[in-house]
Amino acid sequence: xxxxxxxxxxxxxxxxxxxxxxxxxxxxxxxxxxxxxxxxxxxxxxxxxxxxxxxxxxxxxxxxxxxxxxxxxxxxxxxxxxxxxxxxxxxxxxxxxxxxxxxxxxxxxxxxxxxxxxxxxxxxxxxxxxxxxxxxxxxxxxxxxxxxxxxxxxxxxxxxxxxxxxxxxxxxxxxxxxxxxxxxxxxxxxxxxxxxxxxxxxxxxxxxxxxxxxxxxxxxxxxxxxxxxxxxxxxxxxxxxxxxxxxxxxxxxxxxxxxxxxxxxxxxxxxxxxxxxxxxxxxxxxxxxxxxxxxxxxxxxxxxxxxxxxxxxxxxxxxxxxxxxxxxxxxxxxxxxxxxxxxxxxxxxxxxxxxxxxxxxxxxxxxxxxxxxxxxxxxxxxxxxxxxxxxxxxxxxxxxxxxxxxxxxxxxxxxxxxxxxxxxxxxxxxxxxxxxxxxxxxxxxxxxxxxxxxxxxxxxxxxxxxxxxxx
Amino acid sequence: xxxxxxxxxxxxxxxxxxxxxxxxxxxxxxxxxxxxxxxxxxxxxxxxxxxxxxxxxxxxxxxxxxxxxxxxxxxxxxxxxxxxxxxxxxxxxxxxxxxxxxxxxxxxxxxxxxxxxxxxxxxxxxxxxxxxxxxxxxxxxxxxxxxxxxxxxxxxxxxxxxxxxxxxxxxxxxxxxxxxxxxxxxxxxxxxxx
Numbered sequence: 264x265x266x267x268x269x270x271x272x273x274x275x276x277x278x279x280x281x282x283x284x285x286x287x288x289x290x291x292x293x294x295x296x297x298x299x300x301x302x303x304x305x306x307x308x309x310x311x312x313x314x315x316x317x318x319x320x321x322x323x324x325x326x327x328x329x330x331x332x333x334x335x336x337x338x339x340x341x342x343x344x345x346x347x348x349x350x351x352x353x354x355x356x357x358x359x360x361x362x363x364x365x366x367x368x369x370x371x372x373x374x375x376x377x378x379x380x381x382x383x384x385x386x387x388x389x390x391x392x393x394x395x396x397x398x399x400x401x402x403x404x405x406x407x408x409x410x411x412x413x414x415x416x417x418x419x420x421x422x423x424x425x426x427x428x429x430x431x432x433x434x435x436x437x438x439x440x441x442x443x444x445x446x447x448x449x450x451x452x453x454x455x456x457x458x459x460x461x462x463x464x465x466x467x468x469x470x471x472x473x474x475x476x477x478x479x480x481x482x483x484x485x486x487x488x489x490x491x492x493x494x495x496x497x498x499x500x501x502x503x504x505x506x507x508x509x510x511x512x513x514x515x516x517x518x519x520x521x522x523x524x525x526x527x528x529x530x531x532x533x534x535x536x537x538x539x540x541x542x543x544x545x546x547x548x549x550x551x552x553x554x555x556x557x558x559x560x561x562x563x564x565x566x567x568x569x570x571x572x573x574x575x576x577x578x579x580x581x582x583x584x585x586x587x588x589x590x591x592x593x594x595x596x597x598x599x600x601x602x603x604x605x606x607x608x609x610x611x612x613x614x615x616x617x618x619x620x621x622x623x624x625x626x627x628x629x630x631x632x633x634x635x636x637x638x639x640x641x642x643x644x645x646x647x648x649x650x651x652x653x654x655x656x657x658x659x660x661x662x663x664x665x666x667x668x669x670x671x672x673x674x675x676x677x678x679x680x681x682x683x684x685x686x687x688x689x690x691x692x693x694x695x696x697x698x699x700x701x702x703x704x705x706x707x708x709x710x711x712x713x714x715x716x717x718x719x720x721x722x723x724x725x726x727x728x729x730x731x732x733x734x
Numbered sequence: 735x736x737x738x739x740x741x742x743x744x745x746x747x748x749x750x751x752x753x754x755x756x757x758x759x760x761x762x763x764x765x766x767x768x769x770x771x772x773x774x775x776x777x778x779x780x781x782x783x784x785x786x787x788x789x790x791x792x793x794x795x796x797x798x799x800x801x802x803x804x805x806x807x808x809x810x811x812x813x814x815x816x817x818x819x820x821x822x823x824x825x826x827x828x829x830x831x832x833x834x835x836x837x838x839x840x841x842x843x844x845x846x847x848x849x850x851x852x853x854x855x856x857x858x859x860x861x862x863x864x865x866x867x868x869x870x871x872x873x874x875x876x877x878x879x880x881x882x883x884x885x886x887x888x889x890x891x892x893x894x895x896x897x898x899x900x901x902x903x904x905x906x907x908x909x910x911x912x913x914x915x916x917x918x919x920x921x922x923x924x925x926x927x928x
Contacts, residue, residue: 284891425845
C-alpha cells in the first residue's frame with residue numbers, strides 16, 4: 264500500500280522509533296522568538312548545555328515588538344527586557360538573530376518562507392502554534408512548547424507521537440476569487456469540522472480548490488490548521504512552491520538538485536490511505552465572519568447570528584459555550600451579520616499580512632476613506648513585506664484612506680504590544696483567534712479575510728465584499 | 735523534575751468546553767522571562783474583574799477549592815496558543831492532575847514536561863466526576879482513580895508514565911541517543927541555513 268506525504272516526511276526524519284509511544288524526530292530548522300525562548304535558554308545555562316546546531320537555528324523578535332517607528336524607545340519595560348534577553352541569548356549561544364532593526368525582521372512564519380529558510384520535505388519547529396503555516400511548502404511544521412524548545416536547542420530532535428493523516432479535499436472553483444479568499448475556505452473548514460476536529464492529526468489539503476491557490480494563500484490555509492486542533496497542515500509542493508523559494512536570501516546553493524528530488528518524492532501515493540477525510544466544495548461559498556469566541560463559531564456574511572440551539576445541534580456543552588460567547592460578544596441571535604457595527608480594523612498577523620493580502624485589501628480601500636467611527640491599522644507581516652508594499656505605493660493608498668501604516672510584528676493578533684482593543688471594542692480582524700480577550704481584555708474579535716476587513720473599515724459595519732468592485 | 739506521587743484531593747469542576755490557553759493565562763503575563771510565580775495569573779480574566787477584585791461567581795474563587803489539586807473540565811482543554819506558561823500557571827497554582835474528555839495536542843505534551851498528569855476519560859465519566867464532592871485519589875502507578883463509589887482506570891503511554899513517576903529529565907534521556915542523532919546528521923541531505 265502507498266503512503267501519504269506526511270508519512271514520507273515523518274519516516275525520513277525518525278531518529279529513534281519505539282514499539283509504542285513517541286518517536287524521536289530530527290529537526291531541520293528551528294525558529295526562535297522572544298516570548299517562548301527565555302526559559303529554554305535558562306535551562307541550557309543551568310545544565311551547562313550548548314545549542315547543538317546554531318546553523319539550523321534562526322531567531323527574530325515579533326510577538327511583543329511595538330509597531331510604531333523603530334527609532335522610538337520601547338516603553339514597556341518587561342517587553343524591553345524580553346527583547347534584550349533574546350539578543351543576549353542569541354549572542355551567547357551563537358544564533359543568527361534578525362533583530363528589531365534588521366530588514367529581515369518580521370513575524371517568524373512570514374520571514375521563514377520569504378528568506379528561503381523553509382524547505383519542502385524538511386521539518387521545522389518553533390515555539391509557536393502557527394508554525395503550521397510552513398506546511399504550505401510540503402514542510403512538516405510543528406508548534407512546540409518551551410520545554411521542547413530547550414530540547415530541540417540541545418539535541419536538534421523532538422519526541423513526538425506519530426499523528427494520523429487527515430485528508431481534507433477542497434473541490435470546485437470560487438466564483439469570485441478576489442472576494443472569496445483562502446481565509447474563507449479555511450474558516451469554512453473549521454466551521455464544519457470544529458476546533459477539535461483535527462486533534463491528533465496532520466491535515467493534508469488537496470484538490471483543485473487548493474492547487475488553484477497562490478503560495479501566500481496556501482500559507483493562510485495551513486496557518487489555521489491549528490485552529491482545527493491539528494498538529495500540522497500540509498500541501499504537496501508543486502512548481503508554485505519551488506518558484507516561490509527559488510533565489511531567496513537563504514535558499515540553498517544546491518537548490519535545483521533538491522527540487523529534482525522533491526518532485527520525485529513529495530506526494531501522496533494514489534493508493535495511500537488516510538485515517539480521516541473531509542471534503543469541502545467551494546463553488547458557492549460566501550465570505551466568512553466569526554461571531555463567537557472560537558474560530559469554529561463562524562457563519563456566512565449573508566447569514567444572521569445563530570441561536571445557541573441551532574449552533575449546538577443538541578450538544579448541551581456546545582450550547583452553553585455559544586450562550587457564553589454571545590454574552591461576551593454582546594450579540595443576540597437573529598442579528599444579520601451585515602448589521603454589526605465595528606470600532607476597529609486590524610489587517611495583519613501570520614495568517615494574513617503578506618504582500619498579496621495587502622494588495623487585495625488595497626483594491627477595496629483605493630480612493631475611499633474609512634468610516635469616521637472606525638480606527639484601522641495595517642501591520643505588514645515583515646519589514647520586507649512593508650518595503651515591497653511601499654515600492655508599490657500601497658502605503659499611500661492605506662494612509663490616504665486614514666489607515667495607520669505600521670512596522671512589522673504580531674501586533675494586535677495577540678495584543679502583547681501596545682496595539683490592543685479597549686474593553687467592549689469590536690474589531691474586524693484578519694488574524695486567527697477570536698478568543699475572549701485575545702486582542703485586549705474585554706475586546707471583541709470577528710475573524711475575516713483582508714478584503715472583508717478593508718470593506719468593513721470603509722462602511723463601518725460588515726458588508727458582503729462580493730458586492731464591491733475589486734477588479 | 736519532582737517524581738509524581740499519588741494525588742489525594744477534592745476536585746475543582748470547571749464546566750467549560752474549548753478552554754483555550756489565552757484564558758488559562760492571558761498574553762500580558764507572557765513577557766516574563768522566568769518560569770516561576772505564574773499561579774497568580776491563572777484564569778486571570780475569569781478570576782478578576784477590571785478593578786482586579788475577585789469575581790465571586792468563578793469556581794476557583796470559592797475557598798472550598800483552595801487546596802484542590804485536580805481540575806476536572808470539558809472537551810478540547812488547552813486549545814490554541816502553544817504557550818507553556820499555561821501549564822506553569824496551573825502547576826504553580828497547585829494543580830497536578832487535569833481530567834477532561836480531550837486535550838489539545840501541544841498543551842497535552844507540555845503537561846508532561848512539568849510534572850502535570852493530564853487524563854482523558856469519556857464524557858460521561860468526566861461529568862460524573864465533576865459532581866464528586868468527596869476526596870478522590872489518583873494513582874498513576876496503578877493507573878486508577880479511586881472515588882467514594884468506584885475505581886476508574888485510565889490509559890497513559892508507558893514512556894510518559896515513566897518520565898512522570900521517576901521525575902526524569904527528558905533531555906538527559908534523549909542525549910543517550912547521541913550516536914543515533916549524529917549518524918542521522920551525517921546522512922541528512924538538508925543543508926544548513928547559514
